Amino acid sequence: MSKPVDIQYYKLKSRLNGELLTDDLSKKLYATDASVYRILPVAVALPKDKADIKALIQFANENNTSLIPRAAGTSLAGQVVGNGIVVDVSKYFTRILNVNKSTKTVTVQPGVVRDELNNYLKPFGLFFGPNTSTSNRCMMGGMVGNNSSGTTSIQYGVTRDKVVSLKTLLSDGSEVEFKEISKEAFFNKTKLQTLEGDIYRTIYEQLKSSKVQQYIRDNFPKKEIHRRNTGYAIDELINSNNFSESDTKFNMCKLLTGSEGTLAFTTEITLQLDDLPPKENAMVALHFDSISKCMKSVKTLMKHNLHTCEMMDDTILNLTKHNKQQQQNRSFILGEPKAILMCELKAESKDDLDIAVHGFIATTEKLGLSYTAPVLVGREIDKALELRKAGLGLLGNMIGDKKAVACIEDTAVALHDLEDYIAEFSSLMTSYDQNPVYYAHA
Ligand SMILES: Cc1cc2nc3c(=O)[nH]c(=O)nc-3n(C[C@H](O)[C@H](O)[C@H](O)COP(=O)(O)OP(=O)(O)OC[C@H]3O[C@@H](n4cnc5c(N)ncnc54)[C@H](O)[C@@H]3O)c2cc1C
The missing domain is CATH 3.30.70.2190 (Alpha-Beta Plaits)
Structure with missing residues (x-):
């Protein structure tokens, strides 16, 4: 017999424009990804819009539970498995929002399937390079979450190389866009009295010491291991001009890409594209x-x-x-x-x-x-x-x-x-x- 659902979840359900599934079958279906791990989530949400995700964030904060963003669920290491609320973007966050031919960029919602994106881009003579074996079903939110690579990454790089900007919702429900910023803009951000400000301040405080930077350089995998996904990519951040002599501007997307949905909920992704490969x-x-x-x-x-x-x-x-x-x-x-x-x-x-x-x-x-x-x-x-x-x-x-x-x-x-x-x-x-x-x- 299935357990009675907490009254809080009934209330949450009525607040959402999308769906909230709390029945046993749905929970079992979402208890795994392509890995060996299995944990029953407390519920499964299919948010219809940003307001739904904000409501879910608020609910998670008030009820001491977690959100597990999920796209196609093809992860191999339990990335979308957990005992919180699985938030599936594959049903409603599926729009390609804008293609810019001159900058060769595209903006998508996280539930856009990788191969479908490339079919759409073909007439523009452009494509998104990283190509996983699951490209006919995996989605851009998941590719960013995992910093996915694949067969063509020796030519076209990994997803992290392609993320220009991310529109996100933070753990307090605030909307923040992360993208490349100048040194001056970075320091202005550190002065904000918001969660976004806290994030920039913390990053600066934690990474500014040259001893810490050296420690990271000495202990992270070799630079030439391009397809690495070893925890949070803080080594990418110290390569920016805030922390080194380089010309590279700071972009928090380097850290968010590959962070497996643990830092922010992505609602829009802008990606750098490549010209179609030689024929x-x-x-x-x-x-x-x-x-x-x-x-x-x-x-x-x-x-x-x-x-x-x-x-x-x-x-x-x-x-x-x-x-x-x-x-x-x-x-x-x-x-x-x-x-x-x-x-x-x-x-x-x-x-x-x-x-x-x-x-x-x-x-x-x-x-x-x-x-x-x-x-x-x-x-x-x-x-x-x-x-x-x-x-x-x-x-x-x-x-x-x-x-x-x-x-x-x-x-x-x-x-x-x-x-x-x-x-x-x-x-x-x-x-x-x-x-x-x-x-x-x-
Ligand atoms: C047979 C097989 C072959 C594979 N081959 C490859 C390969 O060649 N290369 C490769 O890199 N991977 C490979 N994978 C792993 C996986 O398919 C890819 O990493 C894929 O890109 C994940 O996409 P997804 O849509 O399934 O993401 P999901 O599994 O749904 O999610 C991936 C991560 O992204 C996070 N996430 C999803 N949406 C959001 C969001 N809106 N906001 C914040 N976080 C979010 C999730 O929380 C999770 O941590 C393979 C898997 C299988 C089963």
Whole structure:
């Protein structure tokens, strides 16, 4: 029997223009994301407008509960799991608000789906670069929350590189826009007698000491680890001209991006776009008879201005054999590789592409680590990328009692550490009698 719902929630429901779900089924549906974690939320809200989110913030403050912003819920580490109120923006916050062709920016609500945004932007000759495997369903609020990256981030960067400004609601319900600001504007903000002022003051007080800055520099991951998401990105803030000699202006969005919905509720996102990628492309699918040979080749191959460099191991490749849809996408696989590396090259003309592909093949031959390297074109490339995108999902549907557990996900290391890292990680797993599965934006 379901528990009676607290009278407070009935009152809250009547205040909202959107919906508040407190039934058991809804709570169970929202108890998880794509991770192994499960916690029943106290309620699920589908806010219709900003006033609804403000009402939810006020309610959370008065009733000592928390809000868990949620977009598509495809997070892999429990980011949208919690015992507070899950606030789902996927139903009503779905508008693309403005495209500015001259600044190549777009402003969206957090519930806009990444691929739908790019379909919309195509006629403008623009697109949003970061491309997760979940791009057909994940939403911009979630991409900002997770600082999402993906297959193309070696060319186009991660979401943090693209966030120009964020309109947010803070924990007291105040509306604040965060964007790049001058030194003078920063110090003016520190004088505000508001929560926004407190935030700027605290940031300044905490980060102004050169000793603290050095400590951060010494202890944060290496700078070249671009796809990192290691707690709050305060190292990004100290790189601004308030705290260093750099020309970079301070932008709180660097910190908000990747903060997993813990600092503010985002209602509008303005993103920097890129021109559509060069139209000619080819993919070289290198086949290896060992993981270590695959890893060994990555650093050299990456010198070729690749657009994607995606890796899959034999565990995932074998799972695609038993999936009807993926059987059609795996026709380029020759023999029984232990790993494949799918390397995509792009150019504006066919001639330039030929030159790029020949140069790339020459490098692979010189390396001598792969046993074959078919070149894919046209629809074959889409099929290969679909195979890669399906990989993780297939792992979740492993047939039999043995299931893959996603417990060490999305680790990121510097390129020159990759080979040693995987070798050490494999031996650690072996020592626990575990079989690691590798798929990576190599
Ligand atoms: C099969 C699979 C493959 C994946 N591949 C990749 C990949 O290649 N690269 C990658 O980076 N990730 C990947 N992911 C993880 C995930 O899909 C992405 O990070 C995705 O961008 C998250 O978007 P979402 O809409 O699902 O966000 P959600 O999971 O709903 O939310 C993500 C975070 O954003 C916060 N958030 C959402 N909306 C708001 C808001 N309005 N205000 C404040 N905070 C908010 C949430 O609280 C949460 O912390 C993968 C996941 C799966 C299941």
